[in-house]
Amino acid sequence: MxxxxxxxxxxxxxxxxxxxxxxxxxxxxxxxxxxxxxxxxxxxxxxxxxxxxxxxxxxxxxxxxxxxxxxxxxxxxxxxxxxxxxxAKFKLLTKEKATQACNVISTVSWILNAEAFEELVDDMSFARKLSKISAESPVIKKNISSEKIIDFCKNFPSVKGKIRFNDDETKILLDTKVSKNIVLKIFLDDMLKSELTESHYESVAKDSVD
Structure with missing residues (x-):
């Protein structure tokens, strides 16, 4: 050298x-x-x-x-x-992206208290997850209806029973860190079901074949 x-x-x-x-x-x-x-x-x-x-x-x-x-x-x-x-000022960048994600999340109609995410922007572990959310989220881009998301939360095995809703069950209530983590996974479309075996999975890596 x-x-x-x-x-x-x-x-x-x-x-x-x-x-x-x-x-x-x-x-x-x-x-x-x-x-x-x-x-x-x-x-x-x-x-x-x-x-x-x-x-x-x-x-x-x-x-x-x-x-x-x-x-x-x-x-x-x-x-x-x-x-x-x-x-490398990574924390500042992550916090900025997490704050932008909070703004995106606040636009959906199926979350009752979207501002709850803002409380965790300073938590770097959570902020890194939150920073992945953008307007390019599959759920947002495909304009998935509130009814379909609520029904998914009630029936998907790893989600069922872990999320609470408002009185008429039209919106998700973010009252625990578990529910917040689940909602992030919903935005990223990380929870999947095999059409072949009907097995349920959680996966970060996905290759679209549509």
Missing amino acids: RSLIADSEIEHLRAFIIDIGSQNKQLLIYKHVYPLEILKKTRFSVTFKNKRMKKFTDQLLTISPSFQMIRLDGSTYVIDIPFIEKN
């Missing part, structure tokens, strides 16, 4: 990108450099050669096997989510 960084600049190194591949196909690896991975001249270090100890006078960069992100075929994959949340 050939370095393009002067020795005097190593201590200012914060990260580097490893580029593997050709012009046609590339794998980019983002690697953060922590302060402890840079051995500065101010620290006393030695090398051993021919059974003799010699003072090491140069700066040294040690590279650990961990990395934070990779980019392949135009898609970015986050490996170290806690690092991104802490250092």
Whole structure:
């Protein structure tokens, strides 16, 4: 590996990108450099050669096997989510997308108290799930009726009995975290039934064949 960084600049190194591949196909690896991975001249270090100890006078960069992100075929994959949340304003972006999702959810007619989602925008674990909701939700795009959604909630095995409704059972009441999680899955159309076996499933990964 050939370095393009002067020795005097190593201590200012914060990260580097490893580029593997050709012009046609590339794998980019983002690697953060922590302060402890840079051995500065101010620290006393030695090398051993021919059974003799010699003072090491140069700066040294040690590279650990961990990395934070990779980019392949135009898609970015986050490996170290806690690092991104802490250092790349990921929390702010996630909260912003979660807030946008709350605005989308507030437009549907089958939820009684959609504002209940706003209480969990600061909960990063939930906000990440919430941020996946958009106007492109299959349920919204296909304009699924309130009646059909309510009937689904009453009959789908993993949902039945876990959601409460208003008095005339025309709207979902979000009064527990369980009910909120279920509604998110409904928006993402994660609960499926096999037409062949009539078995019921929950699946995040789906390939449309329509």
